[in-house]
Amino acid sequence: VMTGLNNQVQYSLAESLLHVGSYHKKEKEMTERSMEILRVFGLEDSAQTLASNLPYGKQRKLEIARALATKPELLLLDEPAAGMNPNETGELMDTIRLVRKEYQVTILLIEHDMKLVQGICEYLYVLNFGRLLAEGTPDKVLNDPAVIKAYLGD
Known part of the structure; x- marks a missing residue:
């Protein structure tokens, strides 16, 4: 003979077992979405690499990819080219264009x-x-005299 508490515990355990499949399905969907974002950014070959072991330019791409995984409507980029060489900056420019096109997200760039x-x-x-x-x-x-004086030099 089972008491009400025992039935409740059994039900909770059975219910938990039923949700395991749902959890694995969501986990699989999230993994697939993550890999798709990495693919878009050309980082799929580095999926198993620690972020700290990536070259600087790829670390910056990964930061943007991580932000996009949250499905934002607005992406704030604060000096994303800081510390990059001209080649990395060119790649970043291409990446930001791609983000705007593929993800239809508004970008606020500082x-x-x-x-x-x-x-x-x-x-x-x-x-x-x-x-x-x-x-x-x-x-x-960029041709405004006040901007040239303040930021670009006379």
Whole structure:
């Protein structure tokens, strides 16, 4: 003869066993999505590599890939090209373009590398000491005398 408590414990155990399959299905889906994102970023061959063992440029790509795994509507990139050589910056530019195209995500970029900014941005806001200095298309803003004086040199 079982008491009510025993029946409840048995039910919970049986219910837990039924959810194991659901858990494995979700885990498989997440793994497949992760591998797809790694594939898009050209990192699938490094899937089993510790992030700290990746070259710097690939670490930056992985940071963006990890952020995309959360399915954001807005991706904030704060100086993503910092410390990169020109080749890595070019790859990053291609990666950001790909992200915008494939994932339809809005990107807010804070960056001092004007080549990167010109290569990926559609609209710029330039701040100087917390105040709006200029805004508009890259051509308009990067040719603005106030921006040139403040950031690009006379």
